[in-house]
Amino acid sequence: MKRVIDKYDSSIEDIQEVRHELETLVIKLAVKKASSDNIEELKSICNQMDEDISISSFLDWDLKFHRTLASSTQNPIFSVLVNSFFDMTEHTTFLLTNYTSSFINVMDKAQEHHWMLIKSIESRDVDRAILVMHDHMNLFGEEISLLKIDKLI
Numbered sequence: 506m507k508r509v510i511d512k513y514d515s516s517i518e519d520i521q522e523v524r525h526e527l528e529t530l531v532i533k534l535a536v537k538k539a540s541s542d543n544i545e546e547l548k549s550i551c552n553q554m555d556e557d558i559s560i561s562s563f564l565d566w567d568l569k570f571h572r573t574l575a576s577s578t579q580n581p582i583f584s585v586l587v588n589s590f591f592d593m594t595e596h597t598t599f600l601l602t603n604y605t606s607s608f609i610n611v612m613d614k615a616q617e618h619h620w621m622l623i624k625s626i627e628s629r630d631v632d633r634a635i636l637v638m639h640d641h642m643n644l645f646g647e648e649i650s651l652l653k654i655d656k657l658i
Contacts, residue, residue: 513593517649520594525642527590528571532622532638534578536631543577544626551619563612570619577626611644618644 510516535543550573554566568591575587618641625634 521642521645521649523590524594524645525639527586528574528638528642529635531571531575531578531583531587532625532634533631534580534583535574536626536629536634538579539577539626540579543573544623546573547577547619547623547626551616551623554616554619560612567615567619574622611648614644615641 510520513519547570550566550570554563554570558566571591572584572587575584578584618637621637622634622641625631625637
């Protein structure tokens, strides 16, 4: 993570801010434009995440979930932006969970949010989806705070 922060002369808070804004834009459009196939793919991913899986597997599926949300906007540029952001940050926003999962129940909270996002997409409830996404992105903030307290970042 330090390498990414140094490379871009940024902070973990900068990364958090960009991800929060990007994910908010994505969910707004996904709610409006997701196809039934997109929704089914999101459900399939969540069903895999509901299994008793390792943190590493969960994080792989979590990344796939967020990439699928971007695809659900029906705008390929959002997929490019999301993929570029995750590649640029070396998946830092997901990797923090490896260090915080024994202190914060991130996996269960994140999975609850994922299902709520799907329900919001199905009902085309943009306002609800934005609130859920903000809660979801706040999990990352909790992880950052915990790691700062423990002086790991």
